[in-house]
Amino acid sequence: MSDLRLALVGCGVISTRYLQNAPMFKGVKITTCADLRPEMADRQAAAFGIKAKSLDAVFRDPKIDAIINLTIPNAHFEVSRRALKAGKHVFSEKPLTVQPKDAKKLVELANREGLALAVAPDTFLGPGHRMARLSVDSGEVGKVVAGTAFFMSRGMEHWHPDPTFFFQPGGGPVLDMGPYYISALVNMLGPVSRVTAMDGMGLSERTVTADGPKKGSVIKVEVPTTSLAALEFASGALVSLSLSWDVFQHGHRPLELYGTLGSLRAPDPNFFGGEIEIAHAREPWQARSSLHELCGKPNHPDDKPVFANYRMLGVADMADAIGKGLKPRASGELGLHVLDVMDAILRAGKTRKSVSVSGGIRPRPFSEAEVSSLLVSPDSTRG
Ligand SMILES: NC(=O)c1ccc[n+]([C@@H]2O[C@H](COP(=O)([O-])OP(=O)(O)OC[C@H]3O[C@@H](n4cnc5c(N)ncnc54)[C@H](O)[C@@H]3O)[C@@H](O)[C@H]2O)c1
Missing domain, CATH: 3.30.360.10 (Dihydrodipicolinate Reductase; domain 2)
Structure with missing residues (x-):
């Protein structure tokens, strides 16, 4: 299966770790980044050799399959909602949203559209x-x-x-x-x-x-x-x-x-x-x-x-789950x-x-063979 092409939205403190870690994982490729403050996106684009775009351009781009939402919590709902509406899978930093009613809307929207929605922590x-x-x-x-x-x-x-x-x-x-x-x-x-x-x-x-x-x-x-x-x-x-x-x-x-x-x-x-x-x-x-x-x-x-x-292990698991028609573990x-x-x-x-508290779900177990299958060079991640 071809790589999941990702845009990272929100280029602040934690974005560097995602960008550094992405090449360790199979099936995912961060190609683009965006931020409300374009200079933040420009900085990460230059540091990691990816493209900086406006948010609107990210949502319109047919070559972007999914976004990683690294904005601040109060922006999570709107950014994830727009991405799902644009037909993109979403991996969001935590918390999924600030209000449970909004998180429920995202889960329902993703399920309705047949898109993956996953959330940190992984x-x-x-x-x-x-x-x-x-x-x-x-x-x-x-x-x-x-x-x-x-x-x-x-x-x-x-x-x-x-x-x-x-x-x-x-x-x-x-x-x-x-x-x-x-x-x-x-x-x-x-x-x-x-x-x-x-x-x-x-x-x-x-x-x-x-x-x-x-x-x-x-x-x-x-x-x-x-x-x-x-x-x-x-x-x-x-x-x-x-x-x-x-x-x-x-x-x-x-x-x-x-x-x-x-x-x-x-x-x-x-x-x-x-x-x-x-x-x-x-x-x-x-x-x-x-x-x-x-x-x-x-x-x-x-x-x-x-x-x-x-970090990015959960994104790689999401990409793998999409290919297999399963829910991501960090769903x-x-x-x-x-x-x-x-x-x-x-x-x-x-x-x-x-x-x-009603409902709730326990993630599927994660075997060593399954983890290994997501890593480019599994042994290099062992001490
Ligand atoms: N900093 C950490 O060590 C850390 C660790 C784990 C998780 N997180 C989570 O990651 C997320 C981001 O944290 P951070 O520390 O990187 O924050 P930050 O403030 O450093 O960066 C957030 C970035 O998002 C941008 N942004 C805000 N609203 C936006 C919008 N509507 N559209 C596009 N861009 C927008 C801001 O301009 C900023 O550059 C938070 O949810 C936080 O809980 C942070």
Whole structure:
């Protein structure tokens, strides 16, 4: 099958990683880029030898099969909707949209038009979470009864050159970081059925300290910056989830699951690699590294790689799924469910009442042979 010809829309911070990683994968080719600010598109086009075009020209171009939507969350719906209406498949950065009703519209539109819709994160397709899921599915820790998930940091204004959107509706740690944790949990445990939560805000204003034109500017915080939630899964598992940008330091593991036969520690779902740890009953913890698995070799940051960052794996999976008439693993339906859960956390936080969540989908497992088939040079992605 010929390559899926892709246009990248939104040429900001994360676009570089997509452009760097694209040549590692079979079946995908980024030919074009576009941005509301043409100079951003021109810069990436020159750096990566692709064409810069206007958004309208991208949507009109019959030689573009699909777009990768890397705009800010508040623009996701409109950009993805226009692309689907123009007959293009869509892979969107997270969250799929800001409002669940809009995400539902995108899923319905894609299904009606027979187009693929997929959504980041694709980190749960990496070896760390492939191993964690295999362990859960094998029954090694028994039936999962409970778990904990923590993402807590001191915000975004110290590193992102233009962090305003993180503190406006559509931003906040729930919508920004929740997708990694909730997608990883749904991949391991299946859909969420009920949520309770409480939330708060550490600071009503944030000052940008990252270098760039916005340095020193003050952002009004319009969203909760700390949310503590409890998730009930359809399987019966109960997981507490803490998401915060008010925490300088802490000592919690990103994800732990507690089963009837033992406990499992899963790696940071913001990255593709890492190690899992298993404790059988009262035996000591045993670590299993994903370093030597496909897409486990650290490649981020560029100068001193410590983390595995294989963004584009989900786009390659989408291209493969299109060829096989299947749904992508990181499907729009999964993104919609994850957004429903995040929306329930925000609503529960406001009302202090529990909120039920319906539907949901668990992605298909991802075998090593299937991962390998998407890579140009599989062995070069192992440490
Ligand atoms: N920065 C990261 O490390 C990171 C990591 C993972 C995911 N993401 C996600 O990627 C997305 C982009 O994040 P970023 O950090 O690259 O943001 P950014 O602000 O650096 O870049 C966004 C770009 O989109 C453009 N844009 C905005 N609205 C547009 C529209 N309607 N049409 C066309 N272009 C438009 C902006 O001009 C800007 O160049 C977000 O959804 C974010 O959650 C970011």
